[in-house]
Amino acid sequence: MVKRAFKYRFYPSPEQAAELARTFGCVRLVYNMALQARTEAWTLRQERVNYNATSAMLTAWKKTEELAFLNEVSSVPLQQALRHLQVAFTNFFAKRARYPTFKSRKRSRRSAEYTTSAFRWRDGRLTLAKRDAPLGIVWSRPLPEGASPSTVTVSQDSAGRWFVSLLCEDRVEPVPATGVVGVDAGLDSLLTLSTGEKITNPKHERRDRAALARAQRNLARKEKGSANRAKARLKVARVHARITDRRRDHLHKLSTRLVRENQTIVIEDLTARNMLRNHNLARAVSDAAWRQFRTMLEYKTEWHGRTLVVVDRWFPSSKLCSACGALAARMPLHVRSWTCRCRQTHDRDVNAARNILAEGLSVIACGGGVRPQRESSRTRRSPMKQEPQRATAGIPAFRRGEDVNGPPSRRAGCPGGVLPA
Incomplete structure (x- = not known):
């Protein structure tokens, strides 16, 4: 069972469109105000503000005369905006993303997220909070049998089209492949x-x-x-x-x-x-x-x-001969086919794909990382190339007495010299 989002287009009535537009604006405003409050708290007082503190701020904002209009829309999308801001800060402190930025009225995505307490799902009809009529959804494909959405996200793209995304649990049938x-x-x-x-x-x-x-x-x-x-x-x-x-x-x-x-x-x-x-x-x-x-x-x-398997970006897949393992000195982009010193002619892209496959299989066999490590990316060397090169590296196989038609089992840096079948 996996959580899967099913996205459909819908056509709101004028009243629904106006209500959703107000919701989008309130979500953007709450997000920006909470971001400003958290930034000022850290800049001025070296204080970290979490989700619970911003939720209390939202309650106080709703009681003011200037922000009383926040009570006119559902409170769930506003709380979800604060949770999204918390996730953005978590990713920032974990060095997975940059510092959160303010949402723009013209450039940012217009969306609102509703949880189960803010919508009603009955007989294949979806009704959002504070609305009486269900959304006019175009069911381009059916939902999984017996599925009930846990989260609903309503959005509008820059072309003016309305979409609703239903997050449901779905069973993925296993398909054997070798x-x-x-x-x-x-x-x-x-x-x-x-x-x-x-x-x-x-x-x-x-x-x-x-x-x-x-x-x-x-x-x-x-x-x-x-x-x-x-x-x-x-x-x-x-x-x-x-x-x-x-x-x-x-x-x-x-x-x-x-x-x-x-x-x-x-x-x-x-x-x-x-x-x-x-x-x-x-x-x-x-x-x-x-x-x-x-x-x-x-x-x-x-x-x-x-x-x-993701091969390191600095792996020379295009310059490496997939037959003998010899490394060409340079390979400009305009060269689409080339002949190695072992007299093997390669199509540039096919040769690169074969080298990528061999390197990925060697990573699996030798226990290398699936993703390139930060240190290897900084030094521009792949995890497999951290091993010292052999004295015969770069010498064509036919000059070393090896079989040029055999699999390049050792050129990928595998200590055992054997690639998995």
């Missing part, structure tokens, strides 16, 4: 598998680039603050939403297929944030959405009991 695959992410081919298969990059943003440019030019001509500018902004947001929806759907299908077919999946630890600094590749890297794909693989492999 395959192993290495995955190399790219731009020409979105994914290249160690089996030699290449998955074409759909380039969703490029397909709508002309329509997006027209909508943005139309937006730039409108006067700021006018109703026509608001309409033009919605048109731009709808183009972005269409691109995002197509990209997410494609990545879901790819990740589900890989998880169902393979027991072990090996990927690279790519840093898309650093790659976005290259202005020649920033748009293509953003459109590929490698980070989103990795996130999907992480929770889907956990659901299905699969193994996901």
Whole structure:
């Protein structure tokens, strides 16, 4: 049994839309006020304020004349906003995230979270607190049989669409799989598998680039603050939403297929944030959405009991010969195929995928970390490369009298020299 969110689109009535808009505004205000109070307490008095203290502050705020309107909306989304702030500070003190920032009326996500005490679920109908009519949800797929939502999140995206997410318990049926695959992410081919298969990059943003440019030019001509500018902004947001929806759907299908077919999946630890600094590749890297794909693989492999291995980002997968283990001196991006000194010709992406698979299997066999360690990332060396290199490292196998067609069992740094089957 896993907790799974089912997201649906719904169409609120004008009264429901106005009530939800007020709720979004109150949630944002409470979050910002609590963040300001916690920041001032630490800056001025070196005092840490926890969730219980901010909850007491919220009760006091509701009793003031200036903030009496907070009583007009459900209290549960306001309390959930304080809990989210507490989680943000917990992640900050654990050095997993940056310091929390204020929510913006224009840029931040508009959402409100309701727990079981703030909604009614009966006969497949969802009614939120302080509302009499249920939400007009479009049930694009059924909920699990007998499922009852424990948390409901209502949100509105920048294109004006309304969504409701129901968190339910779902049973994932086990599907046996024995395959192993290495995955190399790219731009020409979105994914290249160690089996030699290449998955074409759909380039969703490029397909709508002309329509997006027209909508943005139309937006730039409108006067700021006018109703026509608001309409033009919605048109731009709808183009972005269409691109995002197509990209997410494609990545879901790819990740589900890989998880169902393979027991072990090996990927690279790519840093898309650093790659976005290259202005020649920033748009293509953003459109590929490698980070989103990795996130999907992480929770889907956990659901299905699969193994996901993440190879260190500094592992030279493209420059390493998958046949003999020789390391090329340099490998520019424009080189898509190359011939090793052992007379083996490689496709750059397929060779990289095979090397990633071999390195991941050696990590499993030798007990290395699944994720790259902080120290190894700082020194730009993978966990497996911390071992001293052999004297014959970098010398082609045919010159050492080894079989060039055999598996590169020792090049990955495995002390035993044997990779798992």
